Amino acid sequence: MSDTLLEVENLRTVFHTEKETIRAVDGVSFDVERGETVGLVGESGSGKSVTARSVLGLVDEPGVIEEGSIEFCGDELVGGNWDEHRGDIAIVFQDPMNSLNPVYTVGNQIKEALRIHQGLRGQAATDAAIELLEDVGIPDAARRVTEYPHQFSGGMRQRAVIAIALACDPDLLVCDEPTTALDVTIQAQILELLDELQREEDLGVLFITHDMGVIEETTDRVNVMYAGEFVESAPVDELFDDPKHPYTKGLLASIPGRTAGDERLPTIEGEVPTSTSEPSECRFAPRCPHAFDACESVHPERIAVGDPDADHETACLLYDDEFEESPPEDGVVADGGETA
């Protein structure tokens, strides 16, 4: 049997509003294997969180998964089969202030998961909960287990959320901007913890962030998301060494420290558009420094680029042989100067 945990095929999640239908996720495909960390990166509004929520079966009215399939360990989830796999996919949300129920103790919330997934009750559950809190690096766990979320600091809460996730004994962990709301030092600790746990438990991880720096540190494979689509997918090293899509290049250029000399980091002007219909153009065109005529009338398909062994794909007409325009010289980004 293959080690593929999650197989997402051509997923389209839309939101029906009174005025229009918003295509938040528009035809994305990716796999997550056991022990692998797959990154999803993009600006806010690009559809990363909706992708995560789709995988978890948390898309509610007025949203609906309109097309595509999400297979977990070979079982199709779309159509409401999440209940059978509850606990197999765990989540760490962005805001630890909101992820814990304020009126129950942290221990209670861990034990709830232990009871459902490991059948533990009473003292055995309490002991297991204390052990989990210790595993995620919470000191004085025996006392902490009886405390309420508001008695925990932000970083500690995120650790507690991770403990809850582990209590479910999951195969796949979805991390939706797990460190964005935290201080930089705490961020590093949480990332380290996640990395450690992943290796110990051989988890598949779907890691969502807008932070290219975090992507570089944590993931094995990266999908760059823009306006509901994956515009570039590649192994992390390949993507950082040889980015192809102008959007990816822009994202990379805006990481502090990567652009030499410049005091000001180059930014990508404008914001992510809301997709409401079948695309007939490149959705990045209005912001793309290399856009040419065809970009307005042809929707770019994903094509293989870069190292032929690396499984590197991008959706940009510059790499399409049908068009004469060719990619700019390597390293040139926007009008922002050379990358290091």
Next chain:
Amino acid sequence: MSRARYLAKRLLMAIPVVWLGTSMTWYIIFMGPIDPATRLLSEGQVRNPAAYEAAQTQLGLNQPPLQHYVDWLSSLIVFDLGRTWLLYQGSSVNALIMDFLPRTLWLGFWSVLIAIFVGVPLGFYAGMRSNTVSDYVASMGGIVWRAMPNFWLGIMLLAVLGSSQAIFGVSWETLGPNLTSGISGNPDLSYLAGNPLAFFTNIDATLEAIKKVAPAAIVLGSASMGNEMRIGRTAVLEVKNQDYVELAKVKGVSDRALVYKHILRNALVPLVPIITSEAFLLIGGSVLVESVFGINGIGYLFFQAAIQGDLPLVGTLMYVFILMIVGINLIQDVLYTLIDPRVGLEGE
């Protein structure tokens, strides 16, 4: 431990509130534009200096105001409430209040309870099924119900129940516990005197007393019911989409446990002040509803004392109302600490 400290703090803070409210009452009644002594005397007696003097002395108004204030306040504190002047002339105020207060409490208790047990579940139900037909029906019903004025609703209800035999073919009086004394009037609470446990042991009498105040309680609680429904609906809608509810769902918590454990308890938090502030309204509302339904409660007593000019009794009743309101506030604090662990722990 620190919850107990929080409650103790709230209790201490209630003392200045009672003092301030009572002092203002004293000032308005005894230092205000209306001379309490003249109000107690008939036209002829006012012109008789001896009678006027006697009234002044009895009220203690010939002493220096400070002396009178201290005397008045201390007699209230020890519940030495004296005798009435005009209303039920000469009867002990303590006895009068003990006679009238239970009926109001009985009425208030059931109107709060009915409002909670109908309004809150209906609101939660509407919130869980937001934007469905059942939500619209429940929400609309709540708004219409809330908009009906108390006095009108009271009269209509009495009219309908009074001719229930003709309208529904079943008489309200004989449906369930028999109401021998008519559909309105005082609930018979005498069976509880000196033996509060009779509430549970003498079920027949309890049911009869409940049935007697039920229409009045429904009317009195109608506005609260509508409010609680609306707030309950909003609270559920808000909590339903919190991360911690979704986290619990991902964790595999069943839909049922999700609602009862994770959503409802959090949704109750914003409802507590609504419910307790509704309870304040009941004190005012009871004046009206008690009149319509002919219940001799403390609201009715206050109303009579006020229009007949028994100002000392008005002052004493004000004191009772102040104590009730402060008491309700303390109950609210207790409820808070029970529902929400964050209360009283700030700054730790």
